[in-house]
Structures are given as structure tokens and as C-alpha cells.
Amino acid sequence: MRQAGRSLPEYRSLRERHSFLELVHTPELATEVTLQPVRRFGFDAAILFSDILVVPEAMGQRYTVRDSGGIQMDFAVQSDADVERLSVEAVPDRARYVAEALRLIKRELGGRTALIGFAGAPWTLANFMLEGGSAKPFRRAKALLQSDPVRLHRLCDKLARAVTDYLRLQIEAGAEAVQLFDTLAGELDDDSYAEAGACWVRDIVAGLGNRVPVIVFAKGINRSWGTLARTGANVLGVDWTVRLAEVRAHVPPQIGVQGNLDPAVLLTAPAQVRDATRQILDDLRGAPGHVFNLGHGVPPEATLENLQALVDTVRGLA
Numbered sequence: 001m002r003q004a005g006r007s008l009p010e011y012r013s014l015r016e017r018h019s020f021l022e023l024v025h026t027p028e029l030a031t032e033v034t035l036q037p038v039r040r041f042g043f044d045a046a047i048l049f050s051d052i053l054v055v056p057e058a059m060g061q062r063y064t065v066r067d068s069g070g071i072q073m074d075f076a077v078q079s080d081a082d083v084e085r086l087s088v089e090a091v092p093d094r095a096r097y098v099a100e101a102l103r104l105i106k107r108e109l110g111g112r113t114a115l116i117g118f119a120g121a122p123w124t125l126a127n128f129m130l131e132g133g134s135a136k137p138f139r140r141a142k143a144l145l146q147s148d149p150v151r152l153h154r155l156c157d158k159l160a161r162a163v164t165d166y167l168r169l170q171i172e173a174g175a176e177a178v179q180l181f182d183t184l185a186g187e188l189d190d191d192s193y194a195e196a197g198a199c200w201v202r203d204i205v206a207g208l209g210n211r212v213p214v215i216v217f218a219k220g221i222n223r224s225w226g227t228l229a230r231t232g233a234n235v236l237g238v239d240w241t242v243r244l245a246e247v248r249a250h251v252p253p254q255i256g257v258q259g260n261l262d263p264a265v266l267l268t269a270p271a272q273v274r275d276a277t278r279q280i281l282d283d284l285r286g287a288p289g290h291v292f293n294l295g296h297g298v299p300p301e302a303t304l305e306n307l308q309a310l311v312d313t314v315r316g317l318a
Contacts, residue, residue, distance in 0.1 A: 007302040010036050020065050024051050027101040034105050038113055040304075041311050045114040045177075046105060048170070050098060052120030052181055055162050056129050058094035059086040063133065076132030076140075083155050088162045092169050099173035106174035117175030119166050121182035121204070121218075122159035123197035126152065138187055145196050152196065160200040164207035171211050179215040179237070180204060183296075186220015193218070194227045205232035215258060219296065225250040240295030245283045248290075256289030261310070263294050266302035270309035277313040 011033060014023065023029045033049040053063050053071065063073045077083060106115055123141070130140040144152045167178045185197050197218065205214050217237030218228055228236050229251055236255060238247050240262035247257050265276045277292075284290040292314050298307070 006300045007298055007304070007307065008036050008040060010040075020051075023049065024054065025097055027097050027104055030098075030101040031104040031108065034101070035108055038109075041307060043113070043311075045116050046109060047116045047179075048098070048102060048105065048118060048175070050101075050118070052118075052125065052183075053128060054095060054098065055091065055119060055159070055166055056086075056125055058091040058166070059088065059158070059162055060090065061086065061129055063128075066133075070134030071128060072133040073128065077126075077129045077155060080151060080154070083151060083158065086155075086158055088158050088165065091162045091165050095166055095169060098166075099169050102170055102173035102175055114176050115174055116177045116179060116215075117167065117170035117173075118179040118181060119163045119170075121180045121185075121197065121216075122156040122163065122200040123188070123193075124182050124184040125159050125163075126155050127184045127187065129155070138184060141196075142187060145192065156196070156200050160203045160207075164204050167204070167208060168211075171208070175212065177213040177215060178208070179217060180233075182216070182218040182221075185218035188221075190221060190224040190227070193221050194224065197221075198224075198227050198231055201233075202231040215291075217258070222247075229255055235289070235291060237293070238295065243283060244280060244290070245287070248284065248287050253288055256291055257284075258291040258293050260293070260295035263296050263299050263302070266294075266299055266306045266310070268306070270305055273306045273309040274313045277310050281314070 014033065018029060023033055030049045034046050037043060038046045057063055061073055061075065063071050066072050102117065109115060127138045127141045130144060131138060170178060180201055182197055182201065185193055188196060201216055208214060213234040215235040215237055216228060216231055216233035219239045222242040225247060234256060235258050236251060238244060238257055238259035240260050244257055244260055251257060261276055261280060265273055
């Protein structure tokens with residue numbers, strides 16, 4: 001489960017001594033954070049501890065985490081010149097610390113647990129880059145789609161190439177599957193997402209050449225399953241606002257579905273976690289290709305008791 005580590009006391013202990021970006025940028029620390037939830041819960045897969053904004057950073061747009069929360073980037077992409085100075089070619093070298101972390105994680109897992117890498121998708125990354133950080137709401141990417149789609153195209157084209165190279169780096173370092181997070185997909189309507197989001201995901205998947213399975217999570221896009229299936233994804237991540245059985249009925253059988261417990265359930269009690277988990281399992285019973293997961297990341301306030309109840313229920317132990 002993505003971000004499961006941040007709810008753990010051992011993670012909080014590390015955060016008392018290291019900043020978030022230190023954890024991301026230091027291979028030994030990223031390895032430790034990746035392994036913490038696997039040690040505690042015995043998950044079927046380890047998910048690299050990193051951040052989606054390491055790609056813009058490697059392209060030349062650095063970022064920090066604000067003391068008040070959220071992201072602050074060194075500058076906002078506001079002109080063609082800003083787009084031009086972003087370097088796709090620099091990404092593999094500047095992101096080599098990620099490859100080093102993956103190799104360390106792979107060695108520690110010893111073939112007992114699968115290893116998943118990830119990256120942000122171009123549309124979501126473009127939103128942060130155009131705003132210059134976090135925003136409520138995100139507006140500039142949508143405005144640019146209307147006012148200057150050519151500039152948005154240039155930015156997303158660069159991002160697609162950079163993300164492809166970045167994921168290739170992860171695969172070469174040992175990732176056995178990769179996931180693309182388009183967490184701001186829901187900022188667009190379904191038709192606009194096909195034009196400004198899914199097209200770049202499709203290019204990235206094609207660029208990886210079937211080397212490993214690719215999971216695509218487009219949060220908030222819950223009607224255009226055909227569009228998402230045509231990205232070439234092997235698995236579609238699904239948020240918690242739609243029934244998985246409905247998705248399964250609209251997605252070709254060779255494409256898996258992943259999800260989709262509401263993360264807020266982890267803030268309740270073990271009995272409620274077990275009931276909600278069983279409901280999803282029952283909904284997909286007998287259907288092919290279901291990877292149980294949350295419909296988004298693990299809340300930091302999730303209790304260990306609730307996380308254990310989820311794991312035990314999926315494994316038939318509760």
C-alpha cells in the first residue's frame with residue numbers, strides 16, 4: 001500500500017532526525033523507509049519510497065517542502081523559455097540516487113518480495129510545475145490547455161520523455177513493475193483528460209516496451225475506462241468512488257484492476273475495516289486480475305491495528 005510507511009512509529013522516528021527530502025535523496029534512508037512496512041506487515045510488494053516531483057527536480061526545477069505543508073518549487077513554468085530550459089537528458093544522471101536505492105532494496109528483499117517503482121504522469125507533474133508548487137485549486141494547467149495548448153504540449157512532451165527515461169532507469173535497477181500516478185486527472189473532464197493526460201500516459205507505456213507490467217492510476221477519471229485501457233496499461237488503479245465490479249465489467253479481461261478501499265476507513269475501527277475489505281473482496285470474487293489496495297495513499301493517522309486488520313482480512317486470517 002502506497003505511503004503505508006508514514007503511519008509507522010519507525011518512520012516518525014526517522015522523520016525526527018531527517019527531512020522528507022533527505023529521506024528521498026539518500027539511498028540508504030529511502031531503502032529503510034521502503035522496507036519498514038514490508039517488515040511489519042509482510043506485504044506482497046515493496047513500493048519504492050520517493051516522490052513524484054523528483055522528475056521535475058532532475059529536469060532543473062527544484063522543490064522544497066513548505067514548513068506549513070505543501071510544495072514550493074524554485075520557479076513556476078510561465079513561458080516558452082522556461083519550458084526550453086528543462087532538460088530531459090539530465091534526468092538519468094541526476095536521478096541516479098533512485099537507481100541506487102532500488103538496488104539496495106532489491107538486495108535486501110532477496111527475491112522474497114516484489115519491488116514496484118513509480119513516477120508521476122505528465123499532466124499531474126505539469127500542474128505542479130505551472131503553479132510553482134501546491135495549489136488549491138490547481139488552475140494554470142487547465143487555463144493553458146485553453147489559451148496556449150501548444151506550450152502545454154511542449155511541456156508534457158518533455159515530461160513524457162523524461163518519465164520514460166526515469167522509469168527505464170528504475171526497471172534497469174530492479175523494479176519488477178512500475179506505476180504511473182495521475183493524481184490530478186480528475187481536474188479534467190473525461191474528454192479533456194483523453195487529450196491532455198491519457199495521450200502522454202500511452203506514449204510512456206509504449207516507450208517502456210512491455211519490459212515490466214505497468215499500473216496506471218488516474219484518480220477521478222471513473223467513466224472513461226476505454227480511454228484508460230487504450231493507454232496500454234496492464235493494470236488500472238481505481239479510486240474509492242466507484243465499485244470495482246463496475247470497472248471490471250467495462251475493462252478487457254486481460255487488464256487487471258487495483259484497489260479500492262476508501263483510505264478513510266483506516267481511521268475507523270478494525271471491525272469496520274474488515275467489513276469494508278470483505279465487501280470489496282466479495283464484489284470481485286471469481287473475477288480475474290484483482291490486486292487489492294487502497295483507492296489512494298495511506299493516511300498518516302491510520303492505526304497499526306487497522307492496517308493489520310486489512311492485511312489479515314485479505315489473507316483470510318480474519
